[in-house]
Amino acid sequence: MPALIVAQKIKNFLQPALPQMIDTLGRFVIAESPSLEKAYADRCCGIIATEWSKHGLQVHRVPQKNRGDHLRIVSPSNSSRPSGQLLVLGHYDTVYASGTLKKMPFRLTAGKVYGPGTFDMKAGIVQALFAHRALQKLKLASNKRIVFLWTSDEEIGSDSSRKLIETEARRSDAVFVLEPSFGPRGMIKTARKGVGEAEIIVHGRAAHAGLAPQEGINAVHELCRQVFSILKWNNPHRGTTVNADIIQGGTRTNVIADHARAVLDLRATSISEMRRIERQFLALKPHLRGARLEIHGGFSRSPLERKMSAALFKRAKALAAQMNLFLEECAVGGGSDGNFTAALGIPTLDGLGAVGDGAHSAHEHILTAAMPIRAALLAALLATS
Numbered sequence: 001m002p003a004l005i006v007a008q009k010i011k012n013f014l015q016p017a018l019p020q021m022i023d024t025l026g027r028f029v030i031a032e033s034p035s036l037e038k039a040y041a042d043r044c045c046g047i048i049a050t051e052w053s054k055h056g057l058q059v060h061r062v063p064q065k066n067r068g069d070h071l072r073i074v075s076p077s078n079s080s081r082p083s084g085q086l087l088v089l090g091h092y093d094t095v096y097a098s099g100t101l102k103k104m105p106f107r108l109t110a111g112k113v114y115g116p117g118t119f120d121m122k123a124g125i126v127q128a129l130f131a132h133r134a135l136q137k138l139k140l141a142s143n144k145r146i147v148f149l150w151t152s153d154e155e156i157g158s159d160s161s162r163k164l165i166e167t168e169a170r171r172s173d174a175v176f177v178l179e180p181s182f183g184p185r186g187m188i189k190t191a192r193k194g195v196g197e198a199e200i201i202v203h204g205r206a207a208h209a210g211l212a213p214q215e216g217i218n219a220v221h222e223l224c225r226q227v228f229s230i231l232k233w234n235n236p237h238r239g240t241t242v243n244a245d246i247i248q249g250g251t252r253t254n255v256i257a258d259h260a261r262a263v264l265d266l267r268a269t270s271i272s273e274m275r276r277i278e279r280q281f282l283a284l285k286p287h288l289r290g291a292r293l294e295i296h297g298g299f300s301r302s303p304l305e306r307k308m309s310a311a312l313f314k315r316a317k318a319l320a321a322q323m324n325l326f327l328e329e330c331a332v333g334g335g336s337d338g339n340f341t342a343a344l345g346i347p348t349l350d351g352l353g354a355v356g357d358g359a360h361s362a363h364e365h366i367l368t369a370a371m372p373i374r375a376a377l378l379a380a381l382l383a384t385s
């Protein structure tokens, strides 16, 4: 079937399923899943697993000691010799502590569904579920195996899931990330900055500020000079930002500060800029004689460069056009697990999830009308990959 007809056909199939999609989303949202509360996260994981296993899929629960379990769901290819693998990626953890539902209940009003984690990104998991259902029912499954990975710790840096994500990505020809889209028109995220955090600790020497200032090494003065020169590394034109977000030092007045620290937020649009910042950190030297610098951290997610998503976006745009949807793209400053997969050289398209607003805030919501369309877009991408 020509690729362009597929999207329209899937959309027609999915449109009447909207009430079921909202019901499923309700079940996922009512099961609160804070990244840091394993018992809650596991309960939500079980509910998501149940929904997916209803479709005759192999659902593997990947047990975790401190975080919620991850889910790996395999949809076998329709051929006995699969021609490859596609990875659909997302997370079910949210930034909201348990009990948030009391202040922020799951509710549907005027075409919007509100609630913690609706937009980021439980609606994305629902859309993927219905996308898969459409592929099965319409017999559009591709020759590739599809692996769906729903992880539990994206909001806190993906420490427990990163290996699993990278292992599946390496086996895949493409990765589709169900993170929220951007803005009211649902732009796809074709580029994401690389992100990191670095800490600079300055060791100086305490002394009486009045009686023996010459014996002291002022760690606060040293840190100020360091921060001042680090700020010159910023290059907003190239998308590189370095920000001192936390600064601390000293003990009390009349005592020359013997220690100080700063924590810096690092962002870079390109891998070359990320490397530049890393090199500059390594080259830091103290200004004051006798001061010592200690540096920790660095970039934890490499940039998702646009070239890693360009071809997939082009196809997504063509498929969307069949549904009378003018699909737009954008670059964002925040990272996601898509940064990991793109850094491995695997084509990655991010922001394929829900259309809505207010991620991580009290008015988090999605636009219900977009759910079947976005699900159809994902299904069409999978069918034509």
Ligand SMILES: [Zn+2]
Binding pocket: 091, 120, 121, 154, 179, 180
């Ligand atoms: Zn997210």
